[in-house]
Amino acid sequence: MWLEWVITGLFGALIGAGEIVSQFRDEPDDALRTLPALGYLVFNAIASLFALAIIRIFGWTMGVQDEILSGWAQVVAAGFGAMALLRASIFNVRDGDKVIAIGPSRFLEIVLASVKDAVDRKRAEQRGVVVSQIMKDVNFNKAWQALPAYCFGLLQSLPQEEQDKFGKKIALLVNATMSERVKSLLLGLTLMNLVGEKVLSTAVTNLGDDILMKPLPVPTASDVSNPVG
Amino acid sequence: MEQKYVPDDDFGSFLSSVQRAVNQSKSHEASMRIMHTLSQNKEERVAEMMTQVKVSWADFNDGLKYLEETGLVEMQDDDEGGLLRLTDEGLRWTQTMKMDSNDDDEGEH
Structure with missing residues (x-):
């Protein structure tokens, strides 16, 4: 019963x-x-x-x-x-x-x-963490054209309408007065919504120094022995 | 009937769109002001927004249209001239943009 x-x-x-x-x-x-x-x-x-x-x-x-x-x-x-x-x-x-x-x-x-709100909040937290990891060394000024173009090239199937819409969002960032770091995060966030985490991560890795901030020079043995130069 | 030829395009549309849009900097200023205002108040009437962003009607109109095209802001028509609110993506943008002001605040202290 x-x-x-x-x-x-x-x-x-x-x-x-x-x-x-x-x-x-x-x-x-x-x-x-x-x-x-x-x-x-x-x-x-x-x-x-x-x-x-x-x-x-x-x-x-x-x-x-x-x-x-x-x-x-x-x-x-x-x-x-x-x-x-x-x-x-x-x-x-x-x-x-x-x-x-x-x-x-x-x-x-x-x-x-x-x-839906609860799931969106949970996803937003995860996305925020992932994007900040992937984009942490990316220089916005170097990346705003190259990175999306490379991602779209990898995808090969993004409709022109989506590309136009995305282009307008990025133009908004180019002209905005905000820190380079926040611009890079927004670029990554917007791009990840279109191409996904894996494509974005692969593109950042493949483009490497072409879009990354200039790394600090590694001191050589001669620099250490002769610091004044 | 002759059909229009649409070439295959992996990223050409993006590049031409972004180059075209970068030159519209006047409407971008109004767009960013609208975004900042909406980040503070969840939604705003169009008339009230106009008084807050302090730009000309033409620039405001262009900026708002631009934001609607990007899908960051949506307008709901009603009897009082329309209600503006951020879309889900627009909300995520403003949350990230707030990191900038938080950093500034921390820097000042």
Whole structure:
């Protein structure tokens, strides 16, 4: 008997998990490990359990005579019933170009938006660390044309429209009054969004000294023995 | 019908676009001021933004159009003349740009 309740709860949680995974295909693990996502799974599980309780209180057997089979039919009905009910909207309100659904689905939309924010924050931290590592020695003045051109050359498939858009962003940086370090970070961040971490890292390594800040000269033996020159 | 020939292009569009855009420095100044203002307030009405960035209407218009083309800022039309806000990418840019001012603050102390 208790197994049916456990399965019903799991059913609801799995439906919620499937919904989150479908929205965050690139990083499903990250998405599922956030607090709003866990809350979303628990909420779906509770809704399924509540639906099963209602079904049992009213004694709906789903037309199945066998007691055991009827119990499992109720489990399936509770899982799908809760899913359908929670995702329903009673009516739609139009606000300008937007259509806002009013009903239980509105609540789920808000929770999913919190999951998206949490995942974005987590990704932003990771991206920030990776970009600062890759771009730490890159000189913006040397790199702003060569690095993107080389990355796009490696990719070979970036649409012209994307290239134009990217060019405009970089022009904004060229004329901006901010430190070279921040310009380099923004160049890396914007480029990584288009080409990914591996291509960016490979390009920085391959271009090497052509885009890196001038390394400090290594003192030679003659410099040490004759420091004044 | 003669079809327009579009050559294969790995990075030529980027180079020509960036060279063209670098010469539009006047609208860039307005664009950066809009970005700075939006980094402090999450969203801003167009009319209020105009008074804050203190540039001519033409420069403001060009700067705003430029930012919309880059996808860093979006404008939502409404009855009060429009609401400006940063896109997700624009938000990441301003967060990185803030590192500059943080460094300046630390340098002063």
